[in-house]
Structures are given as structure tokens and as C-alpha cells.
Amino acid sequence: MPLRSWSESAQSNADAQWDDFDPTLYVQKNYSTVLSVDETIISIVRAHFSDHFRRVSGPAVRGIDVGAGANLYPALSMLPWCDEITLLDRSKTNLDYLRHQLAGHDDVWEKFWRKLCLENAYAVLPGGPWARLSDVAKVELGDILEPVDDPGRWQTGTMxxxxxxxxxxxxxxxxxxxxxxxxxxPGAPFAAAFMEHSQGYSVGSTWFPACDVGEDDIRASIGRSAESVRTYRIGRPGEVRPGYTSIVLACGFR
Ligand SMILES: C[S@@+](CC[C@H](N)C(=O)[O-])C[C@H]1O[C@@H](n2cnc3c(N)ncnc32)[C@H](O)[C@@H]1O
Structure with a gap:
């Protein structure tokens, strides 16, 4: 599908067809294998979370994955430390996908878990990840653009x-x-990933909008609400799909 110009495709979040998001096609296109960019993201996030929780062990940790959609590896990256993980999304099709994965996950996600297991905290999780993920994860309809009901509720998060x-x-x-x-x-470790200078993306025949932001915009935006953040540029321009310049991963502490 040809990329559209910004003026042709200006769309607010409310304008986009989230309930037409096809999670099966999205997973086939993005997560049927562990791409080298995902492997790099996983290695950085794995170290960020395990270094933090090795130093700071405490009572119950609640985690949240915002816009979880059809990707289980952000939630899996928080799993060893969490008694509760909220999987938040506004798309009904993606929420259904997540509910089905908790009832019985597809094999593709095993490969992502094996990459996380290169760090001991994941490898030694009693009984493996799947029963535990079903126990602790709850799928929730929500809109990240709405005011936050319960600020500071979560002790770790991904987006x-x-x-x-x-x-x-x-x-x-x-x-x-x-x-x-x-x-x-305050102080919660987080990881967030972004497509830099994205021009939008299609899932099957449905077009979804994106916002044209660079690494400096991302760091500045996070920096206004976080104690510290470090960003990483991952992969080559267009490595995953056309129409973006780099993946930017941000890891930090709220
Ligand atoms: C590009 S997908 C990313 C999915 C997944 N996190 C991943 O890593 O592949 C964007 C996700 O954001 C969700 N989303 C869009 N608008 C949202 C909103 N206002 N609040 C919460 N989630 C939203 C979509 O339904 C979709 O699952």
C-alpha cells in the first residue's frame, strides 16, 4: 500500500478504526519470528527490569501494558515480578485476541519467552510463564487518552x-x-517503544495513523514526567516495514 502524505491522512485517535484491527494479520506480519530488532529490544528490557528488581524487592508489584494489542512480549518481560498485570487496549478485536491467548497461547510467543529466559529471573519462573500469565493478567478496555483514574497505581509498565x-x-x-x-x-521502571518518524501503517487493508516524532521529541516528552530515561536507536530505516526511520526504545524510571 502506498504511503499517504500527512495532510491526506490526518486522523485523530477517535477517527481510526480500532475495532477493525486484525490481530491475526498483525501477528503474522510482525511477530511470526523473533526479528533482530525484537531480540535487541528484549535484551535491553530484560536487563532493565531484572537489574531493577534484583536491587529493589518489595511487596506486590502491579504491572500494566498500555495498548497491549497483539503482542505478549512486553507483558512477559514484567512477569517474574508481577502479581497482577493489566493489559489495556481500546480495540475490541485486540482485547478478544488477548483473552484467547490467556486461555491458550499460540506457539509464536514461546520463541519470545525463550529470549527472555537468557536472564535467570525468567528461566527459573516456577511452572513456566503461561499458567502464571493467565493467573495474573487481566484484560481491560481502556483509553490512554482519558484522564488517569488512579495515578501511581502500577509499580512497573510497558507501552x-x-x-x-x-x-x-x-x-x-x-x-x-x-x-x-x-x-x-514514582521510581517505577518502565519500557516504551516507538517508531520514529512513522508515516502510518496498514494491517490487512485497514490503514492506521501515526504521529511524526523523532528521538529528541520522545526523550523530551518522557523527560517531563519521569525521573530518568535513556533512549536506544534500534534497527535500520525501513527494516520492519516502509515509512519510518528507526525504532526508538526508551527505558527509565518514573
Ligand atoms: C501498533 S499497535 C501496538 C500493539 C502492541 N503493543 C505491539 O507492541 O505490537 C497499537 C495499539 O494501540 C491500541 N490503541 C490505540 N488507541 C488506543 C487508546 N486510545 N488507548 C489504548 N490503546 C489504544 C491499538 O488498539 C493497538 O493495539
Whole structure:
């Protein structure tokens, strides 16, 4: 599908067809194998979370994956430490996908878990990840652009390819980043991934909007609501699909 110009495709989050998002096609296209970009993301996030929780062990940890959609590896990356993981999304088709995966996961996700297991905290999880994920994860309909009901409720969080991949509006991008961080308790470790300078993307024949932000915009947006953040540029331009310049991974502490 040809890329559209920004003016032709300007779309707010509310304009996009989230209930037409096809999770099966999305997984086939993006997660049927562990791409080298995912392997790099996993290695950084795995170290970020396990280094933190090795130093800081405490009572119950609640995690949240915002815009979880059809990707289980952000939730899996928090699993060893969480008694509860909220999988938040506004798309009914993606929420159904997540519910089905909790009832019986597809084989593709085993490969992602094996990459996480290169760190001991994951490898030694009693009984493996799947029964535990079904126990602790709850799938929730929600909109990250709405005001946060319960600020600071979660002690860790992830948000992968959401804030910049939900709208062409820069204001909505910043609002999603701010709300994600407001959900987290002060000092909570987080990981968020972004497609830099994305021009939008299709899932099957449905087009979804994206916001044109660069690494500096991403770092500045996060920096306004976080104690610290470090960003990483991952992969080559267009390695995963046409129409973006790099994956930017941000890891930090609220
Ligand atoms: C590009 S997909 C990313 C999915 C997944 N996190 C991943 O890593 O592949 C964007 C996700 O954001 C969700 N989304 C879009 N607008 C949202 C909103 N306002 N609040 C919460 N989730 C939203 C979509 O339904 C979709 O699952």
C-alpha cells in the first residue's frame, strides 16, 4: 500500500478504526519470528527490569501494558515480578485476541519467552510463564487518552508502539506518554517503544495513523514526567516495514 502524505491522512485517535484491527494479520506480519530488532529490544528490557528488581524487592508489584494489542512480549518481560498485570487496549478485536491467548497461547510467543529466559529471573519462573500469565493478567478496555483514574497505581509498565501509532496528532502523542507515566508510581521502571518518524501503517487493508516524532521529541516528552530515561536507536530505516526511520526504545524510571 502506498504511503499517504500527512495532510491526506490526518486522523485523530477517535477517527481510526480500532475495532477493525486484525490481530491475526498483525501477528503474522510482525511477530511470526523473533526479528533482530525484537531480540535487541528484549535484551535491553530484560536487563532493565531484572537489574531493577534484583536491587529493589518489595511487596506486590502491579504491572500494566498500555495498548497491549497483539503482542505478549512486553507483558512477559514484567512477569517474574508481577502479581497482577493489566493489559489495556481500546480495540475490541485486540482485547478478544488477548483473552484467547490467556486461555491458550499460540506457539509464536514461546520463541519470545525463550529470549527472555537468557536472564535467570525468567528461566527459573516456577511452572513456566503461561499458567502464571493467565493467573495474573487481566484484560481491560481502556483509553490512554482519558484522564488517569488512579495515578501511581502500577509499580512497573510497558507501552510498545502505541503513543506514536494511534493518531497523527502530536498533542495526542504527548498526552498518551504523560498518562502512561502518570499511571506509574514514582521510581517505577518502565519500557516504551516507538517508531520514529512513522508515516502510518496498514494491517490487512485497514490503514492506521501515526504521529511524526523523532528521538529528541520522545526523550523530551518522557523527560517531563519521569525521573530518568535513556533512549536506544534500534534497527535500520525501513527494516520492519516502509515509512519510518528507526525504532526508538526508551527505558527509565518514573
Ligand atoms: C501498533 S499497535 C501496538 C500493539 C502492541 N503493543 C505491539 O507492541 O505490537 C497499537 C495499539 O494501540 C491500541 N490503541 C490505540 N488507541 C488506543 C487508546 N486510545 N488507548 C489504548 N490503546 C489504544 C491499538 O488498539 C493497538 O493495539
Amino acid at each position: 510498545f508502539f502505541v503513543a506514536e501509532s494511534m493518531s497523527t496528532s502530536t498533542e495526542e502523542f504527548h498526552r498518551a506518554v504523560r498518562h502512561f507515566l502518570e499511571m506509574l508510581a
